[in-house]
Amino acid sequence: EDQVTQSPEALRLQEGESSSLNCSYTVSGLRGLFWYRQDPGKGPEFLFTLYSAGEEKEKERLKATLTKKESFLHITAPKPEDSATYLCAVHNYGQNFVFGPGTRLSVLP
């Protein structure tokens, strides 16, 4: 069965303190790995798609990387507005997206 785990469950950072979030996955056939941001009470907002090991994508203070077993979301010099839950999902050959439980990020001013 396809599974996605994320760590840590929650992370508190000071503004400007860089860190990384981890997403580990086991999937029968990986078609793509996705990162989303979710604010409280809202739907997930798409951030990145990664397709193959070694691939990297960047957007503002965020950089996502992919290996054969896991993905990392690096946050450089975060700001309070980066506070959110970050979700990782894999797209398998069954055509649906399997999500992890998310990492709740709090960035303190």
Added chain:
Amino acid sequence: DTGVSQDPRHKITKRGQNVTFRCDPISEHNRLYWYRQTLGQGPEFLTYFQNEAQLEKSRLLSDRFSAERPKGSFSTLEIQRTEQGDSAMYLCASSLQGGSTEAFFGQGTRLTVV
């Protein structure tokens, strides 16, 4: 607004009542997904359509849940005889067909069963 639209945003219902939610996907997207999310958890897959065909249903989807997508446009999710355990955020997403392309989510419908 050309994003995914869900209606209603919030629904409070009494246990045992039926509820129906609507999702309007991004117009050129032919894949449509329904997910359920409870507090502190990631979205959980319920069902998936390609055009009007329902191609996959989660084993977790009980007989009280039914989804339709007539004419391959908007979709409805109906829950019959609601139970307190059905309280959750119901999320709809859509994507383009072909390869593995990202899905875009609506703002969700928050269901509370009292």
